Amino acid sequence: MQAKPAWFEAGFPHIWTPYSQMKTALPPLPVAGTGGVRIYLSDGRELIDGIASWWTACHGYNHPHIRAAVIRQLEVMPHVMFGGLTHEPALTLAAKLAAMLPGDLNHVFFTDSGSVAVEVAMKMAMQFWLNRGVRERTGFLAFRGGYHGDTLGTMAVCDPGEGMHSLFTGLLPPQPMLDLPVDEASIAAFDRFLDDHAGELAAILVEPLIQGAGGMIFHDADVLRRLRAAANKYSLILIFDEIFTGLARTGTMFACEVAGVVPDIITLSKALTGGTMALAATVATKQIFDGFWSNDSGHALMHGPTYMANALACAAAIASLELFDTEPRLEQVRAISAGLTDGLSPLRKVAGIKDVRVMGAVGVVQLDGLNDPKSLQRACVEAGIWVRPFRDIVYLTPSFTIGTDDLERLTGALTKVLAA
Ligand SMILES: Cc1ncc(COP(=O)(O)O)c(C=O)c1O
Numbered sequence: 001m002q003a004k005p006a007w008f009e010a011g012f013p014h015i016w017t018p019y020s021q022m023k024t025a026l027p028p029l030p031v032a033g034t035g036g037v038r039i040y041l042s043d044g045r046e047l048i049d050g051i052a053s054w055w056t057a058c059h060g061y062n063h064p065h066i067r068a069a070v071i072r073q074l075e076v077m078p079h080v081m082f083g084g085l086t087h088e089p090a091l092t093l094a095a096k097l098a099a100m101l102p103g104d105l106n107h108v109f110f111t112d113s114g115s116v117a118v119e120v121a122m123k124m125a126m127q128f129w130l131n132r133g134v135r136e137r138t139g140f141l142a143f144r145g146g147y148h149g150d151t152l153g154t155m156a157v158c159d160p161g162e163g164m165h166s167l168f169t170g171l172l173p174p175q176p177m178l179d180l181p182v183d184e185a186s187i188a189a190f191d192r193f194l195d196d197h198a199g200e201l202a203a204i205l206v207e208p209l210i211q212g213a214g215g216m217i218f219h220d221a222d223v224l225r226r227l228r229a230a231a232n233k234y235s236l237i238l239i240f241d242e243i244f245t246g247l248a249r250t251g252t253m254f255a256c257e258v259a260g261v262v263p264d265i266i267t268l269s270k271a272l273t274g275g276t277m278a279l280a281a282t283v284a285t286k287q288i289f290d291g292f293w294s295n296d297s298g299h300a301l302m303h304g305p306t307y308m309a310n311a312l313a314c315a316a317a318i319a320s321l322e323l324f325d326t327e328p329r330l331e332q333v334r335a336i337s338a339g340l341t342d343g344l345s346p347l348r349k350v351a352g353i354k355d356v357r358v359m360g361a362v363g364v365v366q367l368d369g370l371n372d373p374k375s376l377q378r379a380c381v382e383a384g385i386w387v388r389p390f391r392d393i394v395y396l397t398p399s400f401t402i403g404t405d406d407l408e409r410l411t412g413a414l415t416k417v418l419a420a
Contacts, residue, residue, distance in 0.1 A: 002032055004042070005030055005042045007030075008030045010040075012027065013209070014370050016231075016312055018106060021187075023024075025374075026374050026377060026378065027139070027380065029041055030042040030043070034049075034057075034061035034062060035060075035061055035062050036061060036062075036401065037049055037052075037061070037062045037398060037399045037401065037402045037403075037406055038061070039061075039386055045381075045384075046384070047218075047381060047384055047386040047397065048189040048196055048384060048385050048386065048398075048402075048406050048409055048410050048413075049061075049118055049385075049386045049398065050380075050386055050387040050396045050397070050398055050410050050414070051386065051387055051388055051395070051396065051398070052275065052386050052390075052397055052398055052399045053268070053275050055212075055244055055270045055271060055397050056246065056247065056270050056271055056273070056275035057271075057274065057275030058247060058249075058271040058274055058275065058320070058399055058400050059274045059275075059320065059323050059327070059329075059399065059400065059401055060400075060401040060402070061275065061399075062069065063274060063319075063320075063323065064142060065319050065323055065326075066273070066274050066319040066320055066323070069315045069316060069318065069319035069388070070276060070277070070312055070315055070316050070319075070400060072315070073311055073312050073314075073315035074312060075090060076311075077305065077311050077416065078310075078312050079310050079311055079312065080311060081111070081306070082304070082308045082309045083304055086309075087309075087311050087314075089248075089309075089311045089314035089318060090110065090309035090311070091109075092314075092318055093317050093318050093321075094108040094110075094316045095112075095167040096318060096321055097281060097283060097321075098283070099327050100253060100321065101174050101254065101266065101283055102254065102256065102257060102262050103262030103285065104262075104285045104286045105262065105265075105266055105283045105285055106283075106285070106286060106289075107283065107284045107285070107286065107288070107289040108282075108283050108361070109124075109281065109282045109284070109301070110191065110279065110280070110281055110308045110309040110314070110335035111279075111280045111282065111303075111305050111308055112278045112280060112305055112307045112308065112310065112313075113149075113269065113280055114149055114153040114227065114243040114267065114270065114280050115148070115149025115150050115154050116149075116151065116280060116305060117243065117267040117268070117269055117280035117281060117282045118149050118153075118154045118157075118241055118243070118267050118282075119149070119151055119153045119154060119207075119335050120147045120267075120282040120301075120303055121203075121205075121239045121241075121265045121267050121282045122140060122153055122154075122157070122202075122203070122239075122291075122320075123301070123303060124220060124265060124282065124288060124301060125140070125203035125239060125264075125288075126138055126140065126202045126203075127291075127292070127299075128202070128288055128291040128292075129202055130148070131291050131292060131294065131299045132291065132420075135187075136199060136200055137199065137200065137201060137202045137203055138200070139175060139176055139197070139200045139201045139202060140156075140157050140175050140176075140177075140202060140203055140204075140205050140243055141176050141178065141193070141194075141201050141203070141204045141205070141236075142157035142159075142175055142176070142177055142203065142204075142205045142206070143159075143160070143177065143178060143179065143180045143206055143211070144159045144177055144178070144179050144180070145159050145180070145211040145214040145217045146158060146159050146205070146206065146207055146211050146214050146241075146263045147159065147207070147211065147212060147213035147214040148207075148233075148241050150165075150336070152172060155168060155172055156172040156173050156174070156175045156261040157175050157177075157205055158214065159177065159214050160177065163324040163335070168331065168400070171297050176193065176197065176201075178190055178193055179224050180211075180219055180223055181221055181223060181227070182223055183222075187226070190226075190230070191211075191230075194230055194233075194234050194236075195253045198234035198235075198236060198407050201234075201236055202236075202237060203233055203236055203237035203238065203239050203264075203265075204227055204230070204236050204237070204238050204239065205239045205241060206224075206227060206238075206239070206240060206241065207240075207241045207242070207244060207245060208226070208240045208241075208242060208245055208256050208259070208263075208403075209221070209245055209250045209255040209258065209359065210244065210249075210250060210255070210359060210362060212244035212245070213244070213390075214222070215391060215392075215393060216357075216362065216364040216366075216393050216395050218357060218359050219259075219358070221258045221259035222259075224240075224255075224256065224258075224259035224261050225259050225260070225261055227261075228259075228261040228262075228263075228368075231264070237264045237265060237288065238261075238263045238264050238265075239257050239263060239264065239265045239266070239267070240255070240263035240265075240266045240267070240273055241266075242254055242255055242256070242266050242267060242268055243267050243268060243269045243270050243280070244270060245258060246266070246268045246270070246272075246322070247251070247268065247270070247271040247272065248271075248324065248329050248330060248333050248360070248361075248400065249252075249271065249333075249360055249361055249362060249397065250359055250360035250361075250362065251330070251333050251334065251337065251349070251360035251361075252330070253324070253330075254266070258384045260330060264284065264285050264287065264288050265282060265283065265284045265285070265288060266282075266283050267280065267281070267282050267283075268280065268281045268283070269281070271320070272317050272320065273313055273316040273317045273320055274316060274317075274319070274320030274323065276313075276316040276320075277310065277312055277313035277316045278307075278310075278312065279310065279313035279314060279317055279318075315395065326400075329400050332361075332400040332401065333360050333361045333372050333400055335404070336360075336361040336398065336400065336402065336407060337358055337359075337360055337361060339404065339407040339408070339411065340358045340361070340362075340363030340396060340407070341358045341363075342411075343407065343408060343411025343412065344356050344358065344363050344365060344396075344414070344415065346415050346419070347365055347415055347418055347419065350418065350419050352367055352368050352369075353365060353366070353367055353368070353370050353418065354366045354367060354392070361397060361398065361400060362395065362396075363395060363396040363397075363411070364393060364394075364395045364396075364412070365393070365394045365395070365417075365418060366392055366393055366395070367392045367393070368392070369392055370389055370390075370391065370392050370393075370394075373389045373390070376389050376394070376417065376418075377389060379417045379420070380413070380414065380417055383413035383414075383416060383417050384409070384413055385409075385410055385413045385414060387414065394414065394418065396410060396411070396414065398410060
């Protein structure tokens with residue numbers, strides 16, 4: 001293996017990397033470039049990316065259609081502040097999202113990360129009630145296994161035991177946390193809780209169909225219908241965090257479509273720009289938007305990140321959404337689903353493997369325990385694939401453009417590593 005590049009040696013002592021104990025973590029792998037489903041390391045090795053850069057690069061890396069749109073936009077205007085000014089990419093993207101999303105999810109607020117999009121959704125929900133003079137509805141009912149971000153507000157609605165934020169348990173503003181209502185006992189507990197406490201809640205917050213970073217836990221569409229019915233019954237705002245599931249990952253453009261329910265607020269990010277730029281959107285229905293429509297300036301949504309609606313990011317997102325129209329993404333997701341099911345099924349018989357599950361372009365292998373994630377990560381890199389095991393999970397969420405051969409290589413390499 002070659003020595004690390006000079007820029008790595010000079011810069012690494014000055015960087016703080018995500019979710020890392022800097023003293024003991026494996027040093028990150030220097031990347032020289034990307035293309036298609038591949039990551040090219042500076043030492044000449046190439047890896048098939050099994051997780052599409054944390055689920056963003058849904059069309060593969062460096063897609064020419066997105067690249068051309070970003071370059072065009074760069075020539076015209078990379079960014080202009082969004083306070084008091086506006087621009088074509090932002091408004092075109094907002095109209096496109098409104099047209100794609102179900103129901104009357106028509107009012108788009110742009111931010112620059114998923115966590116902040118969820119913060120904005122929470123703020124919208126809480127202020128919706130405040131604007132009506134209701135001061136008691138400030139809580140958020142969230143669910144065990146959920147993950148909604150790393151900022152302080154979103155940490156309070158993540159599963160406190162999921163590991164990323166457990167150190168802060170008891171120190172953040174407490175939010176009610178229940179099991180998802182999936183069976184008789186949890187449904188009874190959910191109903192009981194709402195009977196007693198609905199008046200203290202602003203909203204119910206959930207990742208529909210798959211709770212991602214909290215453990216890749218699947219649930220079915222009935223759960224979402226139940227949440228919608230409860231939100232209607234108790235006049236609660238229903239927030240779907242589709243930052244992971246949105247944009248075809250679970251097999252339909254938005255996970256909520258499977259249940260035939262429309263949330264009051266939806267959050268999107270990750271694949272929105274096809275993995276090129278930081279962008280997120282919090283989209284509300286007319287009813288929520290109307291809760292802010294007033295002659296009273298105090299009823300305005302007081303939020304405005306400096307880089308909101310960044311023009312380059314909006315141009316990338318428009319191009320990315322166009323690719324869902326011009327290239328057969330949903331068919332590709334169906335093919336990936338079948339490929340993941342076939343490719344990972346030998347692991348069902350391997351000792352130490354608790355579960356293998358697939359939904360859309362998400363394949364999950366759950367182990368009895370993962371004692372040494374670093375060794376596993378190293379073995380995967382040696383086998384030519386990039387994955388990020390966490391907790392007791394190894395998962396695959398490849399780009400939708402991955403070909404049959406590469407998908408077989410990916411599942412084959414993971415199966416071999418895990419079986420060993
Ligand atoms: C469902 C969900 N919500 C929110 C977030 C936070 O997004 P970001 O990392 O862009 O802040 C994530 C990130 O993994 C996520 O999966």
